[in-house]
Amino acid sequence: MKIGIIGSGNMGRSLGILWAEQGHQVFFGSRDVEKGKAAAEFAGGGTQGGTNDEAAVFADVILWTARGIMPTELLSNPEVLNGKVIVDCNNQDIPEGFAYPAIVESLAQKLAKDVPNARVVKAFNTMAQEVFELAPEPLKDYGVSVFVAGDDEEARKIVMQLALEIGFSPVDSGVLRNSRLVEGLADFIRLIMIGQKQGPYATISVNILPAAQEQRLGGRQASSLK
Numbered sequence: 001m002k003i004g005i006i007g008s009g010n011m012g013r014s015l016g017i018l019w020a021e022q023g024h025q026v027f028f029g030s031r032d033v034e035k036g037k038a039a040a041e042f043a044g045g046g047t048q049g050g051t052n053d054e055a056a057v058f059a060d061v062i063l064w065t066a067r068g069i070m071p072t073e074l075l076s077n078p079e080v081l082n083g084k085v086i087v088d089c090n091n092q093d094i095p096e097g098f099a100y101p102a103i104v105e106s107l108a109q110k111l112a113k114d115v116p117n118a119r120v121v122k123a124f125n126t127m128a129q130e131v132f133e134l135a136p137e138p139l140k141d142y143g144v145s146v147f148v149a150g151d152d153e154e155a156r157k158i159v160m161q162l163a164l165e166i167g168f169s170p171v172d173s174g175v176l177r178n179s180r181l182v183e184g185l186a187d188f189i190r191l192i193m194i195g196q197k198q199g200p201y202a203t204i205s206v207n208i209l210p211a212a213q214e215q216r217l218g219g220r221q222a223s224s225l226k
């Protein structure tokens with residue numbers, strides 16, 4: 001795939017390198033053309049670098065790492081995103097005391113509102129950069145979930161495949177509205193990592209267990225709660 005990175009910081013650099021290693025064509029974009037080029041030089045593997053505008057034009061799939069900055073603010077021609085998959089990995093800043101406000105509208109929903117003809121998918125926001133350093137090996141042995149939420153099913157599948165290739169376990173999380181829950185999960189894991197001092201290797205995995213052979217607790221009964 002042709003992948004464009006908007007904002008060549010920690011997330012952009014890490015995911016860009018990992019996808020380039022899987023044979024994708026990656027273009028690192030930045031507000032500063034020299035920074036974009038330097039990211040490509042660091043990444044190697046035939047990657048290119050330049051401006052965010054160039055990355056957006058180049059790519060079929062775009063990683064959006066500029067938190068809270070909308071395409072209509074950042075790109076000279078945001079229509080170039082029409083029909084493209086935009087992966088939103090952003091999380092809100094951590095507030096004092098981890099007292100997060102309730103998420104009424106997610107960052108991914110705001111992005112989708114700004115470019116309604118793009119296919120926005122929430123993903124890669126529930127683990128720290130340090131976890132990407134383990135990818136794809138030995139990461140794949142640990143079944144770390146990447147929650148993938150977006151209204152376009154094909155776009156979700158594309159992003160799930162990109163997650164799988166670099167050693168994560170993608171979890172189809174349904175429509176974009178669910179990105180509010182996925183962003184809430186990121187708030188929770190950051191509480192555990194930082195607030196509860198478990199460190200950046202604390203991760204979230206969804207495990208599908210085998211059913212009990214015998215329902216010795218009586219099994220699930222109809223609830224009397226209304």
Ligand SMILES: NC(=O)c1ccc[n+]([C@@H]2O[C@H](COP(=O)([O-])OP(=O)(O)OC[C@H]3O[C@@H](n4cnc5c(N)ncnc54)[C@H](OP(=O)(O)O)[C@@H]3O)[C@@H](O)[C@H]2O)c1
Binds near residue numbers: 006009035130
């Ligand atoms: N780091 C993690 O462990 C991690 C994990 C999961 C999710 N996230 C989320 O992913 C997002 C990116 O995190 P990061 O760690 O990659 O941050 P970062 O290293 O600061 O990179 C973000 C990039 O966004 C661009 N940017 C910043 N301010 C901008 C502005 N005013 N206008 C346009 N572009 C701007 C910059 O790119 P240029 O300087 O190249 O233009 C910057 O390098 C955040 O929302 C974060 O919460 C981070």
